[in-house]
Amino acid sequence: MKNSKGFTNWVACLCLAVATIFAMGALCPPQAHAQVPARFYWKTLSDANAVPVIFNSISGNTNPFDPAHTPTAGAELDATMVLGGYARTFSLFDRAAMAAILLPMGRISGDITVAGRAYSQSASGFGDPMIEFDINILGPKAQKNIPDLLRYQPGLSIDLLADLAFPIGEYDNKKPLNIGLNRWYGRVGLPIIWQLGPWVPGRRTTLEFLPALWLFGNNNDYVGQTLKTDPMFQVDGHLTRDLTERLWASLDGVWYYGGKATINGVSGDKLNNLGFGLTAGYQINDNLNLTVGYKSTVNDSGAHDVRMDSFTVSLVYGWHQLVEGMRRLKE
Amino acid sequence: MKPNGSIISCPLACRAAPIDGSLRRTRATIRKRANLSPLLMTLWVAVMVAVLAVPAITIAADAPRRPNIVIILADDLGYADMGSFGSEIKTPNLDSLAKDGVRFTNFYTHASCSPTRSMLLSGVDTHLNGLGNMNEMIAPNQRGVPGYEGNLNNRVVTLPQLLKDAGYHTYMVGKWHLGKQPDQIPAARGFERDFSLLDGGGSYWNMMNITAAVPKSLFTEDGRYLTKLPEDYYATKTYTDKLIGYIDANRGDGKPFFAYVAHQAPHDPYHLPREWRKRHDGEYDKGWDAVRQERLKRQVEMGITPAGTELAERMWFVPDPIVLAPASRYILGKKMELYAGMVENMDHHIGRLIEHLKKIGEYENTIFIFFGDNGAEGTDLFGMIAGSPGSRDNLFAAINWSQTHPNAWGDPESWVGYGPMWAQVSMTPFSQFKGWLAEGGIRNGLIVSGPAVQRQKGSINHGLMHVADLMPTLLEVAGATYPKTHEGREVPALMGKSLGPVLAGKADSVRTDQDYLAWEVFGNRAVRQGEWKLRWQIKPFGKGDWELFNLAADPAERKDLAAQHPDKVKAMLAVWESYVKANNVILPNRTLFDTMEKDMPQRVTVYPGFPPLIYQQQFVPPKDMLADPKP
Structure with a gap:
């Protein structure tokens, strides 16, 4: 009945499969002030790699390089921060896992008061590198091959997440405002993805949560004083929706609770703050993803409330040996 | 046409049931007549037995529903x-x-x-x-x-x-x-x-x-x-x-x-x-x-x-x-x-x-x-x-x-x-x-x-x-x-x-074995008679010529026997011609298949295991013969 050359295009089948690899979710390590964008914990093929470059422009009354978000009454800070990093996915006990390392860098400036003394200063340089480990504990198994990848639909997925920052970033003990934090810190969390409806590019909808507990060591040399911070509970939430096959958007929310800071025995208030934002993501090609977003705290009129807003632009370049090989053959 | 309820012959479906129905009615009638003399009673029963012997198809007006x-x-x-x-x-x-x-x-x-x-x-x-x-x-x-x-x-x-x-x-x-x-x-x-x-x-x-x-x-x-x-x-x-x-x-x-x-x-x-x-x-x-x-x-x-x-x-x-x-x-x-x-x-x-x-x-x-x-x-x-x-x-x-x-x-x-x-x-x-x-x-x-x-x-x-x-x-x-x-x-x-x-x-x-079935569509044609099938299909699905298969021995139509059985081909072609004539078969002068042979990969016989190249496995040498390169 027809030209049978077209009965089945075997190569097209393979190309369809390969092209789907990075469309299924971008590798995109944590962004500024300890929030990750929506769709960060979507899974992709094991042994894939990604390099993120994340640009943030942030202002408010807290140091955005410090995930404790300790507010300083009356402070007006502006920061430009870039995070660079590397992430790799792998299979561990047949579960999808990811390890990443991030290095914040940039500058911050503004007026800040610590223990009654006002500082007007700026800081710049490299911050504390952070390593992250994530493993899925409920949901689809690790994607060891392309058929696994093509079958991936998160359904209800839950991961176990652990972050640890190393206090080796730029730090000046004479200044209250620093890029490095001079203390160990990290978090444990449970990233949750709840797929709503079909898993078809252009129609995907998810509800995502990341409840996490941040833990902070002491900074015993904080302008000559000791800074302690209580554990802080943070929940990130995202309602995401594809607008087209390559374009998506999300409504973002974050809640900070706890994290009371104590300086030389003088305690501040614990946090109880909300922030909301919007993010748009675009898959430029099989390797490159772009997101732009804005978020801002909302209940921030009190002197000790966290007040912060930020613009974020991220580019994440991902690759996999298989995709690169296919491209070379195609060329 | 026969309207519903008329005497209808349905030999395939209504074979047994009518007799049972008639029998029930007959028994009721016998009970009503129970006060008759023994002789009359005997005659009556004889008549009714005769009635029951009538073939089912003739009393189908009272038959149960057709299927x-x-x-x-x-x-x-x-x-x-x-x-x-x-x-x-x-x-x-x-x-x-x-x-x-x-x-x-x-x-x-x-x-x-x-x-x-x-x-x-x-x-x-x-x-x-x-x-x-x-x-x-x-x-x-x-x-x-x-x-x-x-x-x-x-x-x-x-x-x-x-x-x-x-x-x-x-x-x-x-x-x-x-x-x-x-x-x-x-x-x-x-x-x-x-x-x-x-x-x-x-x-x-x-x-x-x-x-x-x-x-x-x-x-x-x-x-x-x-x-x-x-x-x-x-x-x-x-x-x-x-x-x-x-x-x-x-x-x-x-x-x-x-x-x-x-x-x-x-x-x-x-x-x-x-x-x-x-x-x-x-x-x-x-x-x-x-x-x-x-x-x-x-x-x-x-x-x-x-x-x-x-x-x-x-x-x-x-x-x-x-x-x-x-x-x-x-x-x-x-x-x-x-x-x-x-x-x-x-x-x-x-x-x-x-x-x-x-x-x-x-x-x-x-x-x-x-x-x-x-x-x-x-x-x-x-x-x-x-x-x-x-x-x-x-x-x-x-x-x-x-x-x-x-x-x-x-x-x-x-x-x-x-x-x-x-x-x-x-x-x-x-x-x-x-x-x-x-x-x-x-x-x-x-x-x-x-x-x-x-x-x-x-x-x-x-x-x-x-x-x-x-x-x-x-x-x-x-x-x-x-x-x-x-x-x-x-x-x-x-x-x-x-x-x-x-x-x-x-x-x-x-x-x-003499009855035949025949088909024609899109210019392709076939006749089946007994266990034989004569088939003509456009290239490359066919040979653009008549092929003969014995479906009893070869239902998958792998072996064209036309060359070995020319008489059979001839006889079945005659059947085909009579089919064409009886049914006014007009072969199409244009079909979607016309360019197919040119457009498709050239037809070749597919043999299992050929070429060996794609079926070969990595050779694994005996372990005791393995060695590192000499300096």
């Missing part, structure tokens, strides 16, 4: 796609009909859908009934010729017309594909109630059709063209719901019904509710060769196919799946997963119908006939229509049929067909598929169950049968006769033979 008839036609279902024909696809409801009835392995349809439907409903050869060519393919030299109208013409009288005249309710749900004009639609051709898709295919979810020229599917309900579809429309479900409604609406009047359930499933596009899509997840990644071998093994074990049957060779343009990347196998296997889901979903809805008939007490009095309308579909219909970038239909597809992501397969606007490799699986063990006159295009599995079947339940019959046999069979069941004229016109003679003797267990076949 209901349900023909379920699946669209593009393959011979080997039911569990009871060797498939791994789960069809418990169809299998239950097979278990209650008989499976027929040597049943022929036509190679494409509307020609088969036309013969089913008219009992007359396609070249006389209007489907000498499909509506979509009529050749320039066939235009305007009676028999080549492209719709079921008005020279034939239809099965539903005759059954309606004989007192049956007549219902149709599903795909019609035999004409769209008001005088061609189901209501005009004998169906009292109908919910019908008039087109040959389209979406299962809405009215979207395939081409820019015909963007909208046409539906009728009870003779009216629908402006929209019912809420929650899904073809297979809605057809079943509608039919159940029709049956229930007329239950009270005691008339039997004839239902023609022409499912659109499993014709592509494989539109399927989500919950039916993952029932075979990953099962077909192993590839078509393995599945075909498994099906053949089961067919042999069941007795569907004789032991020693060879599979038809894998078509020369289909690769051995072992050379494909896992991703390709996954994508192609997923198409088959969807197809299997389509079949299982259809089986589920057939099960709903069966259950309903059981619930209302009609199942035992219902004859079920189930088969596919032609071979499984191996052609990329969508690619053929919409595959050329820059074309009108490609643009139409971009707007309406572009849900191409595998996770969208089954949704509205997706179009998936499973391709030639899986069509060959569906047609195990035969060669080729829909559109062609190899066995893979025209042989189908037939199940018949119900009161007309006197053969052993669950048995298998290998007698030679044809779809056109069903009309005379069912007229006989219903006690109706085929007229010589209808509405003042002479009607063509029925081409088929009643399967009554076979169903009754009195014969294994209604055909002798």
